[in-house]
Amino acid sequence: MLSLNPHTKSNEQQIVLHVDMDSFFASVEVREKPELAGLPVVVGADPKRGKGRGVVCTCSYEAREYGIHSAMPVSQAYKLCPDAAFLPVNIRLYVQVSDNVMEIMKGFAGKFQQYSIDEAFLVPGPDIKSFEEAALCALRIKDEIKRQERITCSVGVGPNKLIAKIASKFQKPDGLTIVRPENVQDFVFPLDVSKIPGIGQKTTEALKLMGITRVEELANCDIQRLTERFGKMGLWLKQAAHGLDFSEIKESEGAVKSISRSSTFKENTNDPVKIAGYLELLAESVHKSLVKHQFLYKVVTIRVRYDDFSTYTRSKTIPVWTSDIFVIKRTAMQLLSEFIGRQKIRLVGVGVSRLRERDARQTLITDFT
Known part of the structure; x- marks a missing residue:
């Protein structure tokens, strides 16, 4: 899964990279305020000494060790770690850094799709013909982002968008995970079903009631049973569990500003x-x-x-x-x-x-x- 196999023949296969910035807002804040490096940092609403009413937008990995996570009430985050640095959202700064990062990625892309402010899919240029070359391309992207913007990202490389996105979160922060087509099932089957993008908390709970908690169990589940419970989504669940994804890289809409x-x-x-x-x-x-x-x-x-x-x-x-x-x-x-x-x-x-x-x-x- 993670080793480079020189005998892989992937020149006829699609290769997709998913680049996901690590704790983006918090990382940018630490970059701007180096004295916060290594400390728990929470970006979001003012906690007002535990009486704030907003939520956490993002937090540093140090803050996550205290149990803090995105979308958590900021009052709860304060109770978990009152000594954390609580910072307001500076969206103008984050957008500027995001624009810079996306421009870096576009320089390596044949096709490019910005997925959110801190993540993007890309198909590398025609000179990248194997997963070995894609791995080196991913390392260059990581190095260039770190050199120019002084923040890190994690990259997943796979045969489609679904696998690349799962892979990018596999070794955060500052990770690189390569999943070749022949290793897709070995990669996804041991995972919890919640690791599949698109399977949220409600679907995870519904699958759990059916006795399904791992991707392998979902892949082996009878399709009729899935469609009876989830309708048309049942077919997608079955395909996703097998690591199948037929969606294309969609060039980002809207005029370049x-x-x-x-x-x-x-x-x-x-x-x-x-x-x-x-x-x-x-x-x-x-x-x-x-x-x-x-x-x-x-x-x-x-x-x-x-x-x-x-x-x-x-x-x-x-x-x-x-x-x-x-x-x-x-x-x-x-x-x-x-x-x-x-x-x-x-x-x-x-x-x-x-x-x-x-x-x-x-x-x-x-x-x-």
């Missing part, structure tokens, strides 16, 4: 040449994505994070719609000049927004702006 790239220096620096060099490489990566998706942009934005983790953004609106890489570089450098020489910089980023699809009639105009 922005394209951005960022990079964290290995060592904080105030060297203007080094900083400018990084910014130029990031601009080229942004432009490559623009060309791939045939977008024009109207706004250029940079992001700067100093060594004390204070973070600033600056934007400039361009007079005309364009796809010109030199406009990105020139504008980014102009915006960056404000921050050079003040103190050491930890991270720089550049992005474009106000996007629209290129019109063929605009090609000559935009390419030479």
Whole structure:
């Protein structure tokens, strides 16, 4: 299941990756507040010393050791661990980090589907033809997210979305689990039925009343018995228990709002040449994505994070719609000049927004702006 078999012939098989950020909101908060590293962190409503009325949005793995979990009343979480750091939800920050993470993943994807703010499915590009190569691709994704955003993720690799999603949660946090087609039943059969995405608490309890608690028991259950109890869902339960999933990767709907790239220096620096060099490489990566998706942009934005983790953004609106890489570089450098020489910089980023699809009639105009 987890070993790499060099004899696996998977060039004709679908390979799906599911990338799931680890305790996403809490991880971002710890990144912004390093003094919280290793401590129980709870993101959600104010507990008001045990009298708060909201719920826990997410919590760190340290907090989970006290029995705290998502959707738990925050008053109960306070009683379980009154010394935890209780933080309010900063959704704007999480969305920005999510956008950055999704852009990283898209760079490795042939097909991409964002599933939520902190998880996504992808089919790797055509150069990935085996599960061995997919494992290396998953490691590169993990490394790139950790390098650029300083948070971790867990990745599941499987022959379909269902197995990849189950696998991504198998070795959290910071895990990587590979499940090849020939090992699917060995992987899923020992699991509790609640581990199958889509089987909630009510269905789990209903199956338990039927004497079914493990996936293998569900797989061996008579289909007629399942359909009598669950209707059409009975067939899906039977298929899922056998690790079957025929759903496709659906490209995320809705217009792309922005394209951005960022990079964290290995060592904080105030060297203007080094900083400018990084910014130029990031601009080229942004432009490559623009060309791939045939977008024009109207706004250029940079992001700067100093060594004390204070973070600033600056934007400039361009007079005309364009796809010109030199406009990105020139504008980014102009915006960056404000921050050079003040103190050491930890991270720089550049992005474009106000996007629209290129019109063929605009090609000559935009390419030479």
